[in-house]
Amino acid sequence: KAGVTQTPRYLIKTRGQQVTLSCSPISGHRSVSWYQQTPGQGLQFLFEYFSETQRNKGNFPGRFSGRQFSNSRSEMNVSTLELGDSALYLCATSNYGDSPLHFGNGTRLTVT
């Protein structure tokens, strides 16, 4: 069974630009969550999608947004990039119930 797939693996952007990251869940997983990981703050919850609807949202500004498609694939978008947005962005999926989250390898975003 293929794992959680995130693309691209690495991104370098400049301040003010926008970026879109993609996540393909494990087959059968319908819940997709996004987390930001930085050395100072650790892993922080961004948002969660289930059945194409955002079900929960973390404490991030409106520049961070996402969506989920009917095949459960998800994208997150960050607009007007700031230096502080440099981080590892991790996608995690679950088939709900009592199963744990399974993480992808992440997208390393560097903002210069």
Add this chain to the structure above:
Amino acid sequence: EDKVVQSPLSLVVHEGDTVTLNCSYEVTNFRSLLWYKQEKKAPTFLFMLTSSGIEKKSGRLSSILDKKELSSILNITATQTGDSAIYLCAVEGPRGGGSNYKLTFGKGTLLTVNP
């Protein structure tokens, strides 16, 4: 606001040593506590704990939850260099209708096992 605190933040041991990693939490309406191991990129799942006092084991790793003390420990016996990683503890609160799956993570414990 939910909170997870892990200790120690870092630990250096020699191969063969036994280590105990700690996790304490404050969460509204606790649902589960999870341990993950992160080596390079993706955190990989180790254990999910929901009931107090029941030990979960996988090879040399084991974990137990104490709901009274709002804490959990992760034990690794006979450590190997391959155990070197960041160990993350996370807690989940209640889920609403549909899903609502949200984990609150601790900062992690960086374990280094030297040969």
